[in-house]
Every structure is written in C-alpha cells, then in structure tokens.
Amino acid sequence: MHPTDRQIGDHIDRPFAKQFDRPIQLLDITKRFKAAQDGEGEITILEDVDLCIARGESTAIIGKSGSGKSTLLHIAGGLDSPTSGKVLCNGVDFATLDDKRRSSLRNLHIGFIFQANLLLEDFTALENVMAPAMIAGRTARDCRPRALSLLERLGLGDRTHHLPSQLSGGEKQRIAICRALMNEPDVIMADEPTGALDEENAQEVERLLLDLVKEEGRSLLLVTHNNDFAYRCDNVYLLKNHALSLEKGLGLDV
Amino acid sequence: MNGSAVVNPFVKFWSAKRIFKKGRLLGCLVLIAFVMAPLVCALIFSESMIAGITNKYIYLSDGHLQIQGVAYDGLVTDDAMVLHADSVVSGYALVYSSSSTSSLLVKGVSSDYFNESRLSQVSFETTDLEPSNLKGIALSRATASKLGVSIGDRVALMIVPDDASRSPRPVLVRVEAIFHSGYDQLDSMLSFVDREYARTLFTSSSSASVEVLVDDTYIERLDDVIADLVLKNEGLSLREISTWNEHNVSVYNNFVTSKQMILIILLIVIIVAAFYTSSVAQQMIQDDMKPISIAKLIGMADSQVRLSAFISVSSVTVAGIVLGIGLGIGIGYGLGPVLSALSNKGLQSLSFYLLDFVVDIPWKSVLLISVCLMVLSTASVWIALGKTRRITPMRLFTSL
Incomplete structure (x- = not known):
C-alpha cells in the first residue's frame, strides 16, 4: 500500500474498512419507474438482478441503449435506490445508512468515472484530483503528493494548475480517472468513460483505465456499449430483458 | 476524522x-x-x-438633579458624588426690544455658576462696555437675533409677579453677553442674570432652587445620590428633588x-x-x-x-x-x-x-x-x- 494511503486509513474514520472479497454485491435488485409523472403504470428496468464484483477483477456490463446499464451502475454505486433488493458495499447495505455514512462509504470505497467527466469547473486539475481525499478529511498538503503522482502517471504533470475549461476532452477524462483512484477505492465504477472521446483518445483512456485499475489492484465495474472495450475485462455480462447473463469469464455466485 | x-x-x-x-x-x-x-x-x-x-439641558437648564425651593446655603454633599451644587433663582419674563418680543426663562446665577463643565457646553461673546447703572443680562444668539439686539443694547424685562396683588412691572437691562450652546431650541428659552439681582425680580420661595451636577460615575446611579443628599441634609425630603428627565418629561x-x-x-x-x-x-x-x-x-x-x-x-x-x-x-x-x-x-x-x-x-x-x-x-x-x-x-x- 502506498504510504499516503495508509495515512488515509489513519487519518479518517473508516467505518467500513474491513476488506471484503466481494466489495459490491447486488442481491435481487428490481428497479421500476413510473411510466409518466402522474401515470399509474410502471416500467421495469431491472428484475431480480444479482451481481457480485470480485476484488481485483474487472467486470463489464454491455447491452443496448436503454437496457438499464447505467441504472444498474447507479444502484451499485449507491447513487440511486432499487425498488426492491439489497446493495451491499463491503457487506454494508446502502439502504441502512444515513446520508453522512452513505456519502462516506461512496467517498472511501467507490470511484466514479462518467461519460461526461463531471469535474468541478472552478477547481484546477490538481484540486479536482485532491477533492475526494480532502472530503475524507485529509489536508491539501497531505494528499498533494499522491494527486501529483497520479496526474504524472497519466501524463498530466504539466496540466496540474489548469482549469477543466483549459483542457481537452481526453485530458479531462484522465483527470476524472485520477480523481476516481485518489482514495484507493475498492471499486471503480465507469459509465461509458470513452463515449465522448474520439477514437485515439478513447483507446488511450481505455488502456490507462484498465492498466491503472490492474496496477492499483482495484475492482472495475464498467458499463459500455463498446464490446471491444468490454471484452478486455475479466467478466462480461449482457443486460437484456431486465436481467444479466454472463457472456465472458466465470462470474461469481451471490 | x-x-x-x-x-x-x-x-x-x-x-x-x-x-x-x-x-x-x-x-x-x-x-x-x-x-x-x-x-x-x-x-x-x-x-x-x-x-x-x-x-445641554443638564448643564444649562436643570442640572442632573434639582432641589426645589431650597437655598444653597448649608446643602451638605458628598464630594465624590456631587461635582457642583449651584443655587439658582429663576422665573419667566417677557423681553421687549424696540422691534420684537420674546418669552424667556431668566436664570439668576452666581459668578462661579459657569464652571469648566458648563463652559464646555456653551460659548460667550462679550465686549468691554461703558459702566452703567443698568443690570446686565446674557441673551442667547438666537434670542438676540430675534430681538434684533446686540451687546450693549437695552431691552425691557416684563416680570410676571408671583403675588397676584402686585401688577407686572417692566425693568430695563443691558445686554452684556451673548451665548451660544449650539442648540437653538434650548438657547432661545434661556437668559442669565446675576443671582442677587434675580432675587429682587423673583421673590417667591418657589423661584429658588439648587442645581446639582453629579460626577460621571454616578450618572447612572442618581437614586444613590438622592438618598445620600436626603441622609446628609436634615429637612430635605425626596419630593423636593427631581432628576433632569422628571423635570423635562416631554423632552x-x-x-x-x-x-x-x-x-x-x-x-x-x-x-x-x-x-x-x-x-x-x-x-x-x-x-x-x-x-x-x-x-x-x-x-x-x-x-x-x-x-x-x-x-x-x-x-x-x-x-x-x-x-x-x-x-x-x-x-x-x-x-x-x-x-x-x-x-x-x-x-x-x-x-x-x-x-x-x-x-x-x-x-x-x-x-x-x-x-x-x-x-x-x-x-x-x-x-x-x-x-x-x-x-x-x-x-x-x-x-x-
């Protein structure tokens, strides 16, 4: 473990620090939306979905647009609530936590990367990368070395003090990857991380993401409609008709 | 954390x-x-x-405390509480000049009435005048302006007698000083004459009073000062003593x-x-x-x-x-x-x-x-x- 990461553990109240072999488990997840705002009908997106993310493995979810891939990722990351079922993050059910503990769980154990990079526009590249660690309670001085090291590893050493508006799409996405890795989370959740990039940048980001996740020993939950990218992961699931089917790898029983 | x-x-x-x-x-x-x-x-x-x-009201008109109808002589005070206790004789008069009239409170004060505290609230203009048999009066700049008089001019005071059996009598006085406190509202009601002369104008016992100036540290504790005065002066009763705000209720x-x-x-x-x-x-x-x-x-x-x-x-x-x-x-x-x-x-x-x-x-x-x-x-x-x-x-x- 990187020394600064040990500091994170020492520095903050890490309520869910126990290492689980399956950092994310989705049990019997069903998600339904109301058909219209005032309508009585419901649309089923996910039905009795089970999924386990194993530690250190990469898992991709593929499927057609509108099949519910992003919804599944949002639920897995504790951003959205399932209509029924449980989401366990390191064995802790998101539904049992208040806002503060749910936020803390997300901050320490999950890193997000989205198609739109979702960086803080008023913050420099370095500040964006440091943000999750500072939210976790570390001072800027403490978390600066790791943030700089991540930026350096992703070829952004000369962009640390640039604002997102001064960076290209590929550079922004690389900053988002650094930010996702900053707190050494158990799982990186990426939703179409290369969807908005040109082919050259997309391939570069794919390579960096997969390499870094492997190097850092993190799990990856990738949602994409890019089959080439997906099949570079250890496990591939197809989301179709509200359910998952294993397309590649061994998968894990819940 | x-x-x-x-x-x-x-x-x-x-x-x-x-x-x-x-x-x-x-x-x-x-x-x-x-x-x-x-x-x-x-x-x-x-x-x-x-x-x-x-x-202005306290230093020129009423004092922090006013003791009605009591002569100054013999008033025993605590020096730590009371800075000055000045005997004053006052009454109302109409003042006539050749061009205008004004109603004034004529205050008869002694020469040491305008001590340092009072002089910080008012300024006086005087000039050397020829000796005269007429008594002097100090008018405010506002009153002098209204009456159209200046230092050296004569004005008539019409005193309303306390005794109903006596008829009002005018007396001539000479303007010997003009004062200005900066607050015309009060200035235009006030005038000052010598206390001994005022005794001849206002003979009623109710015309006499003692104005008491209290030390700064006792301003918020006037009740203590009153109690001390009553204690030290036999015959002085509480009802004879009023504070400046009791005396100027409307103000x-x-x-x-x-x-x-x-x-x-x-x-x-x-x-x-x-x-x-x-x-x-x-x-x-x-x-x-x-x-x-x-x-x-x-x-x-x-x-x-x-x-x-x-x-x-x-x-x-x-x-x-x-x-x-x-x-x-x-x-x-x-x-x-x-x-x-x-x-x-x-x-x-x-x-x-x-x-x-x-x-x-x-x-x-x-x-x-x-x-x-x-x-x-x-x-x-x-x-x-x-x-x-x-x-x-x-x-x-x-x-x-």
Missing part, C-alpha cells in the same frame, strides 16, 4: 474558493457594508445628538420615542438585509447545483455541502458588517466638523437640531445591530440552505 480538524478541509477550501470566485458574494459584501454604514452613521448621530442635547419622552423609532427602523432595514443575504445564498445554491451534485457524487455529505455554503455566505456577511461599521464610523467622524460648520452658520431650518456635538460611538448599539444582523442573516441563510438536501448526484444524470 482528524480530531484537530474542526471543519473538513474540503469544506474550508471550497468556502474560501467561493468567496473569491463568486461576484455575487462580493456584491453581497458590498451591499451589507452599504447597509451597515448608514445604520452605524445614523446610530452615531442619533445617540450622540441625544446625548448632546441631554447635556425626555421625545428622546425615548426617537430612540425607539430609530431602533425599529434599523431593525426593519436589518430584516431586509438578512432577507437579501438569504436570497443570495439561495441564488448561490441555484448557481452551484452542478458542483454540489458532483461534490455529493464523490462523497461529500449534505451537511458538509450546507456548511461550506454557510461559511461562504457568513464570512461575507461578517466582512460586510465589519466594513460597514468601519465606513459608518469614518463617515460619522468626517461629518462631525461639517455639521459643526453648518451649526455656526445659524441656518433657520436646522434650529431644532443640535449639530455641534461630540461624536461618540455607541458601541453597545452598534454591537446590538451587528449581532441582530448576524443572527437574522445566519438563521435565514441556514434555512435557505436546506435546499441542498434536495440536490442529489442523480440530478447530474437526469439533467444530462
């Missing part, structure tokens, strides 16, 4: 960043400063003017009402300013919907988001208050000499105001309105920031 870090580092960092990046917050700072400055200025002027007018009540009205107006302005601050906070949240959603996405709790926005707005409010107080005090001191100059011009429209007063900062009142503004804006901002609870990371995806 690090025990030494009371506020999360990111909360502090984001709060500071907002203050320096958001023009809206800097606008809020300027507005609060511009609200506070006139409020402080108004407070300084109203309280200083009221204190100034009160002093005192006007002051109290004025202070209350000013306070009400200030509170209304403060409520408006606090409401504005909360609307700035609301607008800031509206502007920051996306950053807040992102911050929550990467693990910021709602309480931290709220605290961060609260620190930004509150810091700006405090800075605005401090800046406003500084500006208000600066303007207060700067305008003092201007008003003093206006006072010396003797403008008729300003005759009801005391313009020549010592600017004294009413720290208690300034602190009170600052705390009120701080508490009200803090509460309204905190309530307004409750909106952040409704901002979730999912907003990022539903609005994309």
